[in-house]
Amino acid sequence: MKLIVVYFAAAWLLGLAPGALAQGDPAPVVVSVATERLLDPVTPYPGTVISRNHARLAAEVEGRLEWVADIGVVVRKGEIVARLDQVLLEQNLLADQAAVNRERARLKYQSAEVNRLSPLVKSQSVPQSQLDEAVSNRAMTEAEIAAGQARVALTRERLARTTLRAPFDGVITERLLQAGEWAESGTAVARLVDTSSLEVQTWVPVNALKFVHKDSTLTLVGNPSNGVGTVRTIVPVGDNRSRLYEVRLTIDSGRWPVGADVRVAVPSADTRKVLTVPRDALVLRRDGTTVYRIDAEGLAQRISVNTGIAVGEHIEVDGIQSGDRVVIRGGERLRPGQNVTIIETGAKP
Template sequence: MLRKTIIFLAIASALSACGKHDKDPAKPDAANAQADAKQKDGKAVQLLVAPEDVLTVQSSALANGPVITGSVQPERKADLRAEVSAIVLQVLKENGDPVKKGDVLVKLDETSIRDSLMSAQEAQRAASQALDQSNRALERLKTLRASGMTSAQALDDAEVRRNSAQSELSAARARLVAAQQQVTRTVVRAPFDGIVSDRKVSPGDTAAIGKELLKVIDPTSMRFEGRVSADKIAAVKVGQPVFFRVNGYGEQKFTGIVKRIDPSANDITRQVEVLVGFSNEARPRVAGLYAEGRIDAELSDAITLPESAMVKAGDKTYAWKVKGGQLAKIDLTVGSRDPRTGNFEIKNGLASGDSVLRHPGSTLKDGQKVEMAAAARVASAAGTANSATNSAPQGK
C-alpha cells in the first residue's frame, strides 16, 4: 500500500511540472507578439530629428553676372629710382618695414655733386659782384652825361654791360638751384606713409640715373584689379557689387564695388580690366595675391540650398525631404552657385516652404519614419503626467 502511494505522488509531481513548463513559455511569446504589433502599427520611432536639423527651403535673390579674375594691388605705390649717378652709401629700410612720409630710405654719395654746388655758389657770387660794378659804372656815366662830360655811346655801352651782368647773375642762380637739387636727390625719402615692399640695392652698388632702388606701397589702398571676358563686359556697370575670394585667405569672402572699366581690351587676351574698390575695411595686406569672384550684374529670385543639405551620388544630386512624418528622397536639378552665400540654385525638385534635412547622413532610407524631438518630448511629458495622475490616491 505504501509503494502505491509513493508511485501516485511521483506521477502527480511529473504532471504538475509538465503543466508549468507548458504555461510559462507563453509569456515571452506574447511580449514578442505585442512588440511585433507595435512595429507593424508604426508606433516605434525609427528617426528622431531636432528642429535645428531641419531646413526650410526659401526663395531668395540669386546673383548672376560675369566672372572676374585678377590680383589685389595697391592703388598707391611708388618705384623709387636714382635721379643722380652715384654710389649707394646706406639703405636704411628693409622689406616689410613701415615708413612715414619724408623718412630717409637710401643715401647716395654726394661728394662730386657737392663740388658742383660749391662751384655754382662761387659763380653766383662773382656774377652778383659784376652786376654791382656795372650798376655803379652806369650811375657814374649818367651823372657825367648830364653835365656833358661823356658821350651818349659810352652811356649805351655801360647799359649793355649792366644788362649782360644781370643775365649772368640769373644764369648763375639757375645753376645754383640745379646743383642744390642734385644734392637733395642723393637722399631718397618716402613719398607717403606705407611699407617697403621690394629693396633693390645694397650699400656699395653703383646707382645710375633711372636705376630702381626700392618700392613703397600703401597697404590701406588695396584694390582688386580684375579682368572680365570681352563678351561679358556689356553687363558690367560702374557701381555694381562684386563678391570674391582671395588666394591665401581661405573661405573668407570680400566685397567690393566696380570703380572703373577700361575703355579698351587687352590685345592678347581680349579681356577688359575692371578696377574694384573694397567696400569695407576688411582687405588683404599683401599685394599681388590672386583673386576670383563674380560681379552682381543682375539679381533674380530662385530656390537655393546650401551644399551641406545636398547629397551627391555619381551624376545625381538629391535631398532628404521631411513630409508627413516620413523621409522622401528627392532628386534635384542644380544650377549655378551664388558667390555671396555659397548656396546653389535648385531648378527642380523642391518648392518654397519644403522641409529638408540640413545635414543628412548615409544610413537614411526612403520612407523612413521621422518624429520631431520637440513633439516626442511633449508626448513623453504628457504620458508622465497622466501616469502620475492615475497613480495618485483617490479621495473618498
C-alpha cells in the same frame, strides 16, 4: 556590451541609418525645407589685393648711395628713404657761387667805367664808341650774373634731391640698390607700398559689365575670411589679348594683405525667383542627382532633380515643391520608402 553601445552611438552621430544595423529601424536624419527665394546668379573671377599707392622710387640725380631704408621699415610722407653722397654737388655749388661773385666784381668795375665815360663823351674828350663798348660789356656781365645765379639755383636743387623722400605713407618692400652702389638719374632705388589704402583688382568679360556698376557691392571670398568690396571704377577699355575689362573694388584695410588672392562673385544674369535647397540635400550618384523628401508618413522618397544656379549654400532644384522637407544629414545611406526619425530641422535656406 560596451562595444555594441559605442557602435550604435557612432552610427547615430554619423547619420547612419540604423537600418544598416537592424532591417526596418527608423533612420535618424536632419531635414530642411525647400524654399522659394530670389537668387542673383554669380560667377567667381580671380582677383588680387593691391595697394592704390605703390611706387618704385627713383634717384633724381646721379651719385653714390650713402644709405637706403631697410625692407619692412614704415615711413611717413616726407621722411627720408635714401640718401646720396653730396660732396661733388657741394663743390659744384661753391664753384658756381664763386663764378657769380667774380661777375659781380666785374660788373662793379664796368658800371664805374660807364659812369666815368659818360661826362667825357659829353665834353667830346672820348669818342661815343668807347662809351658804347663799356655799356655793352656791362650788359653782358649782367647776363652772365643771371646765368650764374640760375646755375647756383640748379645746383642747390640737385643737392636737395640727393635726399629721396617718401611721397606717401607706406612700407619699404624692396631695396633695388644698396648703399655704396652708384645710382644714375632715373634708376629705381626702393619700392614703397601704402598698406592702408587697399583695393581688389579683377578682370571680367564684356557680358558681365551690364550687371556691374560703380558703387555695386560684390562678395569677396578669400583666406582666411570672406568680405565685400565696393566697385570704385570700371575701366571701359578691354585688354587686347584677353578681351577682359579691369574692375577695381575698395575694401577695408586689414582684412587681407597686399598680394592676397580672392574670388570676386560677379553677377552673371538677372535676379530671379527659384526653388532652392541647401547644397547638403543633394545626393550625387552615377545615375544622377537626387534628394530625399520626407512625406507626411515619415517615409523617405528618392526624388531625381535637376540643379540650376547656386549662390552660397543654396542651390536651385526642380522636381519638388516649396515647403517639402528634404534630408540634409543622413541621406547617404537611406533607402527609398525607409522610415526616418527627424532629430533636427535645419534653418530654411
